[in-house]
Amino acid sequence: MTSMKDIKQRIYNVNSTEQIIKAMDMIASTKLHKARAQLNGVRPICFELKKIVDEIGALSAAESNQFYKEREVIKSSLYMVFTSDRGFSGGYNANIISKSHEHMNQGKNEKLIVIGSKGYHYFKNRNKNIIWKITDITDTQVYYEAEDISKWILNLYLSGEVDEVFVCYTQFENVLSNTPVIERILPLPLSEVKNDDIYKKYEPDLDSFLEHIVPLYLHMYIFRAFSESHTSEHASRMVSMDAAGKNASDMINKLTRMYNRRRQTAITQEISEIVGSANILYKGGINE
Secondary structure, three states: OOOHHHHHHHHHHHHHHHHHHHHHHHHHHHHHHHHHHHHHHHHHHHHHHHHHHHHHHHOHHHHHHHOOOOOOOOOOOOEEEEEOOOOOOOOOOHHHHHHHHHHOOOOOHHHHEEEOOHHHHHHHHHHOOOOEEEOOOOOOOOOHHHHHHHHHHHHHHOOOOOOEEEEEEEEEOOEEEEEEEEEEOOOOOOOOOOOEEEEEEEOOOHHHHHHHHHHHHHHHHHHHHHHHHHHHHHHHHHHHHHHHHHHHHHHHHHHHHHHHHHHHHHHHHHHHHHHHHHHHHHHHHOOO
């Protein structure tokens, strides 16, 4: 049977853990606020660039362009997977890793760019071909890191080292909901419905225009994927810490009730012993 001293020690330990959980919850909440502000800033830019890219995909001339032309996957598929460097974020890492791994196992010869130590260790332990790992990126580095990655990916694609590029990230919807997403960003999507009337918009010619707009689109897309993933990570961690805090409070209440019952039992037993001793002394006096 657990002693009162052990219960009291457990209450102290859980209370200390609860304080740490509350601190982590506050940190996650602050980071979430900053990440959402960044995400809300980049989303409109990225969506407008995607609108332009999709519009060009409706042109007949785009079918022969190097960025849109469909390729037979001969060499490999490049996957860029966004995970976190730290845990305590619920199912955030498990969800995107599981979906990415499932997608890779469809007979593809893959190369990986892994962002976050959680994803790196997972795919390394499964002998995946990781060609670049990126960890411990600060918020101030994300924009420039996204630009470097987009240039490197574009060079791999144009040189023929990879035949298609997928980005695996977690899309933020709200604090309680985020969705793992896998999207192909190269080659760019062609529309089944053609509309050549808009060709006159692009000067001096379509190919020259695409050579400038595609690198910018890839940069903003990867920057948005960073922002979506970071926001989802902080939201998941905040929800996870909130649930852990409630569990800690429930455990403290349960242990406190247990301690009070044991204390009451001990007091009752002491009173019974005192009364019993008094009765013995009283009866002994009468007998004399």
